[in-house]
Amino acid sequence: MKEFTDVKRFQDLIESQPDFDAHEEVVFARDEQTGLQALIAVHNLSRGPGTGGTRLWRYDQFENALTDVLRLSAGMTYKNAMAELPFGGGKAVILAPKEFKSTRAEFMQAFGRAVESLQGRYCTAEDVGTNCDDMAEIAKSTRHIFGLRETSGDPSPYTARGVLLGLQESVREALGTDSLKDVRVLVQGVGHVGYHLCRLLYEKGANIIVSDVNETALARCEHEFGVDVVAPDRIFKTAIDVYAPCALGATVNERSIAQMKCGVIAGAANNQLESNETAELLRQADILYAPDYVINAGGIINIACEVSQSYNAKIATQKVDEIQGRVREIFARAKAENKTTLAVAGEMARERFQTGQSSSFRVEDLTRTAARMA
Numbered sequence: 306m307k308e309f310t311d312v313k314r315f316q317d318l319i320e321s322q323p324d325f326d327a328h329e330e331v332v333f334a335r336d337e338q339t340g341l342q343a344l345i346a347v348h349n350l351s352r353g354p355g356t357g358g359t360r361l362w363r364y365d366q367f368e369n370a371l372t373d374v375l376r377l378s379a380g381m382t383y384k385n386a387m388a389e390l391p392f393g394g395g396k397a398v399i400l401a402p403k404e405f406k407s408t409r410a411e412f413m414q415a416f417g418r419a420v421e422s423l424q425g426r427y428c429t430a431e432d433v434g435t436n437c438d439d440m441a442e443i444a445k446s447t448r449h450i451f452g453l454r455e456t457s458g459d460p461s462p463y464t465a466r467g468v469l470l471g472l473q474e475s476v477r478e479a480l481g482t483d484s485l486k487d488v489r490v491l492v493q494g495v496g497h498v499g500y501h502l503c504r505l506l507y508e509k510g511a512n513i514i515v516s517d518v519n520e521t522a523l524a525r526c527e528h529e530f531g532v533d534v535v536a537p538d539r540i541f542k543t544a545i546d547v548y549a550p551c552a553l554g555a556t557v558n559e560r561s562i563a564q565m566k567c568g569v570i571a572g573a574a575n576n577q578l579e580s581n582e583t584a585e586l587l588r589q590a591d592i593l594y595a596p597d598y599v600i601n602a603g604g605i606i607n608i609a610c611e612v613s614q615s616y617n618a619k620i621a622t623q624k625v626d627e628i629q630g631r632v633r634e635i636f637a638r639a640k641a642e643n644k645t646t647l648a649v650a651g652e653m654a655r656e657r658f659q660t661g662q663s664s665s666f667r668v669e670d671l672t673r674t675a676a677r678m679a
C-alpha cells in the first residue's frame with residue numbers, strides 16, 4: 306500500500322461543505338504513477354459497510370467532485386436502508402484525467418488499492434463511467450467489490466426493472482391507469498439503465514421519446530424500439546406523461562418545473578432534485594415524484610444478493626420487485642399525511658438506518674461472505 310501512504314483527510318475543507326452530513330470518513334487517494342485522483346466517502350455505517358458504486362467523471366473543479374461524492378454517499382445510506390440491505394452508505398468518484406498516464410487497467414488497479422486501504426469500510430461496484438472490465442481490474446487489488454462478471458454482473462438491467470415498477474406505480478397513482486400502453490414517456494439518457502428501461506417500456510407498449518448527447522446510443526434505441534428523439538434543450542418543452550431522468554442529477558429544479566408538461570417524474574438518475582425544497586414545488590405543480598433512491602435501488606439490491614452464499618438471479622429479481630410495494634406505501638403515506646413523497650421516503654429510510662431496523666438479509670450471510678473473500 307506504499308502508494309497510498311499520502312492519503313489525507315481534508316477535515317476543514319470537507320466539514321465546511323454544505324453537503325457534509327456528519328460523514329464517517331472522506332478520503333482523497335492519489336497515485337503518482339498512474340495519475341489516479343479519487344475521493345471515497347463513507348457516510349454511515351450503521352447497517353453495514355458503506356457500499357456504493359465508483360463514478361469516473363471529468364470535474365471542472367475539485368470542489369465539484371467533493372460535492373458529488375458527499376451527496377452520492379449520503380444518498381446511498383438512504384437507498385440501502387430503504388431497500389433493507391445490510392449496507393451503509395458510501396460512494397467513490399474518480400477525477401477523470403484528460404488522458405491516462407498508464408493503461409486504464411493499471412489506473413483501475415491503483416484505485417483498487419485505495420479501496421483496499423479502507424479495510425472494508427467501503428465496498429465498491431459499477432457506476433457512471435465505469436464498467437465490468439474496470440471492476441475486474443479493481444478486483445485485482447481489493448476484495449471489497451461487488452458486481453463482478455462472475456458474480457452478479459452488470460446491475461443496470463435490475464436497476465431498470467425497479468425503475469419500471471416505480472414508474473408503473475406512479476402512472477397508476479397519478480393517471481389512474483394500470484397500463485403503460487400509449488403512455489408518453491421521455492427517457493433522458495439512454496446509457497446502461499436508460500437503454501434497458503426503453504426495452505421494458507417498449508414491451509409494455511409505451512410511447513417512448515428519448516434524448517441523449519450520444520448519437521450511437523440514440524441510434525441503437527431508434528433502431529431497436531422505434532423511439533422518437535428530442536434534442537436535450539427540447540426535453541421540458543415536450544408534452545409527455547412521464548419524465549424519466551436516466552442521465553445526470555439536479556435536472557429537476559425551479560426553472561425546469563416551470564416548463565414541465567408531465568404528470569409524473571420517475572427515473573434512474575441519482576439526486577434528480579436540485580434540493581429537498583424542490584419536492585414541494587413539484588407537489589404544488591401537481592407532478593408526482595417517485596423518489597429516485599427508492600426506485601433506482603434495483604442494481605444495489607441485485608449486488609446485495611451476492612452476500613448470500615451463492616448468487617441467484619431469480620431471488621435477486623424477487624427482491625427487486627419489492628420496490629413496488631415500497632413506492633405504493635410512500636404514495637399512500639404522502640397522501641394521508643399531506644407530505645411530499647420525498648419527505649415520506651426520508652422518514653422511512655431514517656427509521657431504518659437510525660434505529661438499525663433489521664435487514665431482510667442475515668448478518669451471518671455477510672460474515673460468510675467476508676470469510677469466503679479472505
Ligand SMILES: NC(=O)c1ccc[n+]([C@@H]2O[C@H](COP(=O)([O-])OP(=O)(O)OC[C@H]3O[C@@H](n4cnc5c(N)ncnc54)[C@H](O)[C@@H]3O)[C@@H](O)[C@H]2O)c1
Nearest residue numbers: 460461464494496497498517518519551552573574575604
Ligand atoms: N447503472 C446502474 O445500475 C445505476 C443504478 C442506480 C442509479 N444509476 C444512475 O442512473 C443514471 C444513469 O446511469 P447509467 O449507468 O445508465 O449511466 P451511463 O453513463 O451508462 O448513461 C448515461 C447516459 O446519459 C447520457 N447523457 C449525459 N448527459 C446528457 C444530457 N445532458 N442529456 C441527455 N443525455 C445525457 C450519456 O450520453 C449516456 O448515454 C446515473 O445518474 C446513475 O448514477 C445507475
